[in-house]
Amino acid sequence: MTKIKRIPEFIWGKKFPNITIDREKCTIPFQCKKCLQICPELVFHVVRDMRQEKRLEEMDPRIDGTYILAVSRRDKCTTCNLCLDICPVDAITIEVPEQEPFSALKRDSKWEQS
Numbered sequence: 001m002t003k004i005k006r007i008p009e010f011i012w013g014k015k016f017p018n019i020t021i022d023r024e025k026c027t028i029p030f031q032c033k034k035c036l037q038i039c040p041e042l043v044f045h046v047v048r049d050m051r052q053e054k055r056l057e058e059m060d061p062r063i064d065g066t067y068i069l070a071v072s073r074r075d076k077c078t079t080c081n082l083c084l085d086i087c088p089v090d091a092i093t094i095e096v097p098e099q100e101p102f103s104a105l106k107r108d109s110k111w112e113q114s
Helices: 034-038 082-086
Strands: 018-021 044-048 067-071 092-095
Touching: 018 067, 034 044, 034 082, 082 092
Parallel strands: none
Antiparallel strands: 018 092, 044 067
16 A cells, blocks of 8 residues: 655645545546546546455445545646536535745845845
């Protein structure tokens, strides 16, 4: 089993959007696949729910809860909101944090030349 690495909260001054998926509403992602198909940055992917897995048995993607929609690349999200518009059950929410201006050298910094 691979361990998912935690993405840092911001890289180079950019804060990433918080994308949450309501798993109560999105129960069979393989039958819908609309957010997977419309996202230009491929932010979403589908994974097996290991708690539902039984040893030496295949998992049927048509049964509720065997596969779940996950966000793997939230750093690539451009907040185009295409996934929000196309989701038939409104299971996806995106919260965009307020961006702070990034500057390499700030005033009164020890790197500033007089």
